[in-house]
Amino acid sequence: MAALAHAHGVDTSYDPGAGPVPVSAHTLIAVLAALGVDASTPQAVEHALAEHRAGAAARLLPPCLVARSGRRTALDVPAEARLTITLEDGADWQLPPGRSHWLPADLPLGRHTLRLRLADRAESTPLIVAPDRLPALPGRSWGFLAQLYSVLSERSWGMGDLADLAELAQWSAGALGAGFLQLNPLHAALPGTPSDPSPYRPSSRRFADPVHLRVEAVPEYAYAGPEAAERLAVLGRQADRLRQEVLQHDGLIDRDAVWALKREALQLLHAVPRGPGREAAYQAYVRREGDWLEQYATWCALAEQHGGDWHQWPKGLRRPDSPQVAAARAESADAVEFHRWLAWQLDEQLGAAQRAAEQAGMPIGLIHDLAVGAHPDGADAWVLQDVLAAGISVGAPPDAFNAHGQDWGLPPWRPDALAAAGYAPYAELLRSAARHAGAIRIDHVMGLFRLWWVPAGHPPTEGTYVRYDAEAMLGVLALEAYRAGTAVIGEDLGTVEPGVREELTARGILGTSVLWFERDWAGDTGDKGSPLPPERWRAACLATLTTHDLPSTAARLSGEHVELRHQLGLLARPLATEEAEAAAELADWHAELTRLGLLDPDAPIDPAALYGFLLATPAQLLGVWLPDTVGDPRPQNLPGTWDQYPNWRLPVADAAGTPVTLEQLAAAPGALALAALLPGRRTPARGAR
Incomplete structure (x- = not known):
């Protein structure tokens, strides 16, 4: 055996x-x-x-x-x-x-x-x-880490969209000197009401979600006939009311309500005739995307008829290459065409956002996030079922932080089938992620070496690691990134096998370092060690204070993150023990910041001192959590919760919990104050002399 x-x-x-x-x-x-x-x-x-x-x-x-x-x-x-x-x-x-x-x-x-x-x-x-190694980044830079849906403007329809993304990039580059903007995955979500708001369990990683489209940015919007224009105006007013509801104190983003309005508006725009140049551009996009686009659009059309779980569809429709699917595609040609067109609109608006970032002077631009997998019931699992492991879910083994292990509910690549396919599906996925990006972030990059497979019906403790050909996985990644001119950042937090970080660095792939996790584990000050001095940090990384799965900086400094987890019953130890550990951690950092002259001995820790510490490290990229600029204490996602906490539905808010728009955020003093501490890089716009 x-x-x-x-x-x-x-x-x-x-x-x-x-x-x-x-x-x-x-x-x-x-x-x-x-x-x-x-x-x-x-x-x-x-x-x-x-x-x-x-x-x-x-x-x-x-x-x-x-x-x-x-x-x-x-x-x-x-x-x-x-x-x-x-x-x-x-x-x-x-x-x-x-x-x-x-x-x-x-x-x-x-x-x-x-x-x-x-x-x-x-x-x-x-x-x-x-390539043996990816090219070096164009110098050191900083940028915001943002969850796009959470950044509403006065023009968006109830959640942040791709036009807001362009505005955010232009402002952060032009006014603050930011060099990049890292986003949450914009992958297509699984349909259904209520929808799953998590960007890390998508229906497809290959295509973006049309809920991110700015309706008014579709060129055909200007040419809608009188009846369509009147209806679009009505939908726009409804979107205004929806946005105002979200911007109320403790308001939540209602993705399903946003999509209901946008879908009707986009159907109206799809019916507007395209000029010959636009039609030629559309047909060129369809040819470039090939079979995967055709199958994805077909899945979307079939899901509208039979539900979002293809395992429950009529038997003849469960494989994309079946005669029944071909017949169903012909019968649903209008719906298939609509979903093809939506994918094109997304490609155009994503491209416009990256161009806006570049023209504003960002040396990197947008950093798109590639989730570790896709939902087993969704479009990618249907299209790629021959190269994905059926009856298996990706997760993490038991460790010191989680004795029960983790099951993420995502089917993994079959290493044998992927090799037999010449790694083509993987390459195409990477090509799509890199097309409109200055860099791509690979979620759980350790999965290019091995993944924890959990058989269906087994608890996460009863899994095992399955190994991939890392030389091949890294090589395909390097080739696609090189050809697209993109950098690569690996999310290498958690359990990392010895040698993995060294191999990633040797290939020119950056890691991720979070301040609170960087400890001198070999030190003699206790099991947890003392804060790792800045000069001992690795250079090949994106350094930050927090991520979407961690407490905000404001919550960590106030201790509010411990109280929140206590209220939700997530603490594994008594509240007093957790509070004492959090206080001891802050005391360690207070001493380190004081030693470095970044903080007065009698002053409390503030974000400026912490970002000053990051600046003292050799890290090539410095990431600023966007909500930190207005003191938002709430995490965007609280692991271990489902309906107990509004994960992935919170707009950016101030310290009092009142949502702020992109316009208000840009006018607030916090972003300008933080940017003044960081290595601003105001470069001429591309194409400028």
């Missing part, structure tokens, strides 16, 4: 920090089954292992080969084999025969094909040549 598991990249033990823990046999059987391997009996195990070994021995080439530019890559093939590389531009490279072939170091970057001939046998495999 152990040999079979290891042959398929399945770990048979894991270490939560207190020593190795064996993985149970029933977990191994379930995980191997998800990989198409029968291990249900000793005889089945022996048969599967023999079959695997025989298949590996019979294969002359691997399913996919990923090489690094500038490095020779060994390839063990018979001496008499003839090798040809067909480059992606169609040119052929002949390689001389030899006992052990070497792929040349000067192969051009790209997706090529390696062909082998041996007597009457012929094989081929995708050959991906990736």
Whole structure:
């Protein structure tokens, strides 16, 4: 069993920090089954292992080969084999025969094909040549971390939209000298009412959600006929009332109400004839996006008829390549066309937002967030079901912080199927994420090395790690990022296997460092250690005070985050113990900030001193949580809650909890005061002389 598991990249033990823990046999059987391997009996195990070994021995080439530019890559093939590389531009490279072939170091970057001939046998495999390292960032810079939905303007329809994003980028760059703007995932949400507001459990990571569209920014808005224009005006007035409701004290964003208004408005605009130039642009977009767009739009149309869980659809509709789906697509052609058009509008407005950031002088611009997975019932799971593991959910093993482990409810890539597909679905996903971005943030970047698989019906404690070909996963990521001209930031918080951060740094991928977690764990001041001195921080990171899953800076400094978790019954220890630990942590930081001369000994800690500390580190990027500029004490997401707390529905608010608009936020003194401390980089707009 152990040999079979290891042959398929399945770990048979894991270490939560207190020593190795064996993985149970029933977990191994379930995980191997998800990989198409029968291990249900000793005889089945022996048969599967023999079959695997025989298949590996019979294969002359691997399913996919990923090489690094500038490095020779060994390839063990018979001496008499003839090798040809067909480059992606169609040119052929002949390689001389030899006992052990070497792929040349000067192969051009790209997706090529390696062909082998041996007597009457012929094989081929995708050959991906990736850059050895991503280019360095254009100097040091800072930027805001923002949840777009939470940043309403006086013009948006009840939640922040892509035109607000452009405004936020232009203001933060032009007035404050920000170099980037990092966002929450803008992925398409699973349909249904009430919808799941979490941006980390989307229906599709490939396409954005049309709820982010600015209706008035659709060019056809100016050409709507009299009846459509009158109805659009009515919808606009309803949106005004909805926005005012959100901006009341303790108001919440109602995503479903926003989408109901926008959907009707967008349907009206979809009916407006396009000029020949616009039509040509639309058709070019459809051709570029290809089959995945067609299948995504089809899924959206079918979900409107049969519900958002494709597992419950009529049997003939559960595979995108079935004849029944082709017939249903033809019958629902208008609905499919509408969803294709929505995807185009999103692509245009995302592109406009990145151009606005660049033209305002941002050296990086927008940083888009790529969630670790997509909802098992959604569009991506339907389209990609042949390369995703059925009956498996991604999560995290038990550790010192969570004895029960975590189950995120997201199906993982099958490493074998992904390799057999030449990593094409993964590459296309990355290509889409990077298209209108200066950088992409990879959520749970450790998942490129291994993921914790939890079989359906099992608790998170009964999972195991499944390993991926990290060289291939990182290589495909590097190639797509290089070609798009984007940087890459990995979210590497939590349990990280030794060597992972070092490998990411060597490839030019930045990590994420949060001030409160950076401790001198090897120190002698206690189990938790003292604050890590700024000079010992890593340079290759985005450094910040908080994230969407953590308390705001205001709440951490006041201790309000402990009280909130106490009120919701989330504390694992007595309130007094938690309060004492939080106070001790602040005392540690007070001493460190005083030592560095960033704080007077008798003064309380303030955000300015903390950001001054980040500035003293060598971190290449400094992230400012946008709500910190107005003293918002509330976290956007409180892990461990579902309906007890309004996760992902809070507009940015001031210290009293009163929501503020983008216009009010820009006029408040907090942002200007923080920006004055940070490395402003006001560069000429791109194209300016």
